[in-house]
Amino acid sequence: MNINTIISDALESSMPYEQYRALVESHVHNDSNTGAEVTEALAEYTKLNHQRMRRHNKKMELTQESLKFLTGFDKQIKLLCITESWCGDAAQTMPMINKVAVAGGMDFRIVLRDENLELMDQFLTNGNRSIAKLIFVDSTTNSPLATWGPRPTVATRLVAAEKEAKGSLSPEFKQELQNWYNKDKGKSTEADLVKIMQAL
Template structure:
């Protein structure tokens, strides 16, 4: 199947940002998680992510100059995010992606990775199904103009350095990464998205 057809198929079963937030909350209430594999660890990550996103939805703010740029943004595009409830990077970046989308009048839709592996496999990161992945679609909603993720640019460098040094990401590093996100307050994601939209 061609990529355009795969995107079209994926778009038949999407969630808005608010629906996704309610979807994650329902998993928390039920003590479960989204995705093909349900485990106590992924369920716990889902719970943590719900709390994070709830906080970030309230506290993340756009910089005034970025708000101005987004208010003037007039290209007909849409955002499609591939994610799952348990993904820590997604929880830290999606609230900012949503704020950028809202400010620019960009329609944002979300699909679940494990229900859309055909789509996911077109956007691997170093051969891996890493999420969250943001696809910027054209007015027809079938052509990918740009992509972003699974992490902001600075976090991507930190992860690459850690992997080069130790070959894998330890639990300690993952905690350090969450601390970095907390200190960054979405600014790196905001700037990355600004550059991405300016380049369209």
């Protein structure tokens, strides 16, 4: 199956951001999580992520410069995000992705990774099924134009440096990364996405 067909099939089964938020909330109430593996730990991450997204939805704001560019953006593009409820990077970035999509007049759609492995395997990061993965899709042909993820460029550098220094990511570093996200307030994600859109 070619990539455009895989993307088309994924888009058909995708959900808008508000539906995804409702899905995550339903898992919170049921002490569960999305994905093939359901565990107490992943259910706890889902609860944390629900709170993060709720907070970021209210507090994150686009810069005036980004708003000016996005409101004038006229290319026919959809944003397709691959994620799961337990993914911390996704919870920290999806609220800003949604704000960029709304301001740019783009349809923002979401699919779950473990239900869309054929799609996921087209967009691996260093051979891994890392999420969140955002695909910029041509609305007419459903061909991929660009990708972003699993985290902002600045955070990617922090993670790479930690792995190089210590070989893996400790729980302490993962907490430091979440603290970085909280201070960043979505600005790095916003800058990355606008830069990609300017190049399209």
